[in-house]
Amino acid sequence: MPAKSKRHKALIIYLQFMALVLVWAGISIFQNGTSALYLLGFTTLSIAAFCQIKAYQILLSKGDPS
Incomplete structure (x- = not known):
């Protein structure tokens, strides 16, 4: 289990x-962009x-044996 825990920790840090x-990047696009770039900024903030959601899911499911 330690390897899995280490992998989870690395994945959480990466995410x-x-x-x-x-x-x-999203905030920079919103500050400097025109209305055409707002969709790109919104997309980056959504990603x-x-x-963040995936990182918290991994953190919460860390105790699962599977």
């Missing part, structure tokens, strides 16, 4: 980092939220 980068 958190990706979410941080995507939030920064960041998805990364």
